[in-house]
Amino acid sequence: MTASPSEPETPETPETPETYDLAVVGAGSAGLSGAVTASELGLSVALLDTSTQTGGQFYRHPAPALGAVRPEALHHDWSAFSDLRRRLAGSGVAHLAGHHVWSTVREGDGTWSVHAVTGADGTEERPVRIRARALLLATGAYERQLPFPGWTLPGVVGAGGAQAMLKSGLVLPGRRIVVAGSGPLLLAVASSLAAAGARVPAVVEAAGYLRYARSPRALVTNPGKAAEALLHGSGLLRHRVRLRLRSAVTEVHGTDRVEAVTVTRLDADWRPVPGTGRRIACDALAVGHGLVPQIELATTAGCATRRLPDGTLGLALDDLQETSEPGLWAAGETGGVGGAELARTEGELAARAITARILGRRAGASRIAELRRRRDRMRAFADVMSAAHAPGPGWQDWLTDDTDVCRCEEVDAGRVREAVAELGARDARTVKLLTRAGMGWCQGRMCGTAVACLAARGGTAEPPAERRPFAVPVRLSTLAALDEAPHPDAS
Ligand SMILES: Cc1cc2nc3c(=O)[nH]c(=O)nc-3n(C[C@H](O)[C@H](O)[C@H](O)COP(=O)(O)OP(=O)(O)OC[C@H]3O[C@@H](n4cnc5c(N)ncnc54)[C@H](O)[C@@H]3O)c2cc1C
Numbered sequence: 001m002t003a004s005p006s007e008p009e010t011p012e013t014p015e016t017p018e019t020y021d022l023a024v025v026g027a028g029s030a031g032l033s034g035a036v037t038a039s040e041l042g043l044s045v046a047l048l049d050t051s052t053q054t055g056g057q058f059y060r061h062p063a064p065a066l067g068a069v070r071p072e073a074l075h076h077d078w079s080a081f082s083d084l085r086r087r088l089a090g091s092g093v094a095h096l097a098g099h100h101v102w103s104t105v106r107e108g109d110g111t112w113s114v115h116a117v118t119g120a121d122g123t124e125e126r127p128v129r130i131r132a133r134a135l136l137l138a139t140g141a142y143e144r145q146l147p148f149p150g151w152t153l154p155g156v157v158g159a160g161g162a163q164a165m166l167k168s169g170l171v172l173p174g175r176r177i178v179v180a181g182s183g184p185l186l187l188a189v190a191s192s193l194a195a196a197g198a199r200v201p202a203v204v205e206a207a208g209y210l211r212y213a214r215s216p217r218a219l220v221t222n223p224g225k226a227a228e229a230l231l232h233g234s235g236l237l238r239h240r241v242r243l244r245l246r247s248a249v250t251e252v253h254g255t256d257r258v259e260a261v262t263v264t265r266l267d268a269d270w271r272p273v274p275g276t277g278r279r280i281a282c283d284a285l286a287v288g289h290g291l292v293p294q295i296e297l298a299t300t301a302g303c304a305t306r307r308l309p310d311g312t313l314g315l316a317l318d319d320l321q322e323t324s325e326p327g328l329w330a331a332g333e334t335g336g337v338g339g340a341e342l343a344r345t346e347g348e349l350a351a352r353a354i355t356a357r358i359l360g361r362r363a364g365a366s367r368i369a370e371l372r373r374r375r376d377r378m379r380a381f382a383d384v385m386s387a388a389h390a391p392g393p394g395w396q397d398w399l400t401d402d403t404d405v406c407r408c409e410e411v412d413a414g415r416v417r418e419a420v421a422e423l424g425a426r427d428a429r430t431v432k433l434l435t436r437a438g439m440g441w442c443q444g445r446m447c448g449t450a451v452a453c454l455a456a457r458g459g460t461a462e463p464p465a466e467r468r469p470f471a472v473p474v475r476l477s478t479l480a481a482l483d484e485a486p487h488p489d490a491s
Pocket of ligand 1: 049055139159188189338339
């Protein structure tokens with residue numbers, strides 16, 4: 001069986017079934033937990049991931065060639081990942097690393113076909129098709145970006161992107177880095193950057209933390225979250241990083257790259273308070289406004305969604321993680337952003353439910369009850385977190401008409417506003433047809449939120465529908481060869 005070249009601990013699987021019991025897409029916390037649990041309970045499992053390494057976003061780690069002596073130094077809760085990795089190595093799971101899944105389709109006999117390409121970096125692209133009786137989607141999330149003047153200058157990176165550069169490449173995006181946006185990820189990013197030697201003059205958070213206090217039950221029942229916040233908070237204190245709440249970076253200055261940012265106080269709707277702008281010198285800005293569930297494989301397969309408190313869409317799931325499409329389960333950030341521990345819990349819960357369905361026997365009733373309790377407790381906190389950091393409508397006042405909104409197609413805010421005010425566009429799709437915003441390489445992942453908000457004219461924005469026939473770019477030759485797409489072991 002094909003295994004990741006960088007993770008030799010994944011064993012060769014001697015026999016590959018024609019159709020797996022379970023295909024898992026995503027080898028992050030949720031997918032790993034689901035795959036090893038299902039395998040240990042007796043299912044044949046294929047685990048596919050774009051990355052050559054397991055661990056997903058949270059447990060990104062340096063490639064072995066970088067020779068990191070203690071990759072765990074950049075993580076907390078590394079032991080949970082080592083445990084999953086050890087169990088994967090000892091399991092019969094077929095780990096298909098470097099597989100970019102572009103579509104999942106239910107066949108006439110009720111099984112699922114998972115279509116992937118390997119080597120999708122432009123070289124040696126090879127189509128692969130996996131068949132399975134059940135499907136678990138654990139594709140995580142991506143960062144939400146809100147535009148502002150200067151956000152396309154070199155030196156502006158995503159907050160999660162800065163973390164990824166550090167965790168997987170052991171590099172920093174600059175020496176003096178302002179961290180900005182909204183959400184608890186900012187604290188984790190700032191404390192990692194500071195611990196790695198960057199000077200972080202400020203963490204700029206657009207929301208306040210008072211909204212958490214309105215939900216004391218969710219706080220009290222999730223003491224681990226408070227401990228995590230304290231850990232990052234003390235890291236920031238140690239490195240003398242200032243936390244500026246209810247503020248935003250409203251402009252980036254520089255000619256060829258970032259030289260400074262303007263930080264402005266915000267009102268409760270995220271509108272800049274006039275006269276409060278302060279300039280902070282820096283050579284990089286790490287910025288992100290929360291995370292967006294990556295659900296297009298599921299929505300294209302027809303799965304229902306639910307609107308999350310921060311205005312994004314997550315998958316609508318039943319009590320055992322099954323989507324509205326029978327036989328298709330989901331876990332982790334696809335159902336709403338809630339962290340690595342919640343993702344692991346949901347992955348295991350889904351695996352037990354799938355095993356029960358396929359083998360027709362209970363897969364640990366008391367363990368399932370315990371997992372459900374844990375999941376519900378952590379989901380309640382995730383909803384509070386999501387509501388606390390929901391962008392206020394006033395962020396649109398940061399934009400000038402010449403601010404690029406869609407960076408792929410270079411469509412500025414003026415053109416989007418014109419499409420809305422003068423040409424009658426009322427949603428992101430119409431704006432796209434009129435201006436090309438969202439039509440570029442990233443397919444609206446960067447600008448989708450911004451365009452939807454601008455189209456809503458200050459009202460409640462409809463989250464962009466995540467229905468795309470292709471979750472990743474695929475060549476026409478791959479589609480043409482579809483009928484011949486081989487099983488990964490057929491050579
Ligand atoms: C950029 C970023 C940085 C983050 N940094 C932190 C942090 O520093 N601290 C923190 O507490 N939380 C962080 N988070 C949140 C944290 O990653 C999640 O809480 C946790 O990883 C959720 O686990 P998951 O399994 O749901 O998703 P992930 O860990 O994101 O795993 C999803 C996996 O699916 C794979 N995948 C996605 N689409 C496809 C496809 N089409 N084909 C094949 N494979 C696919 C991805 O390669 C990935 O390995 C970050 C999130 C993001 C998006």
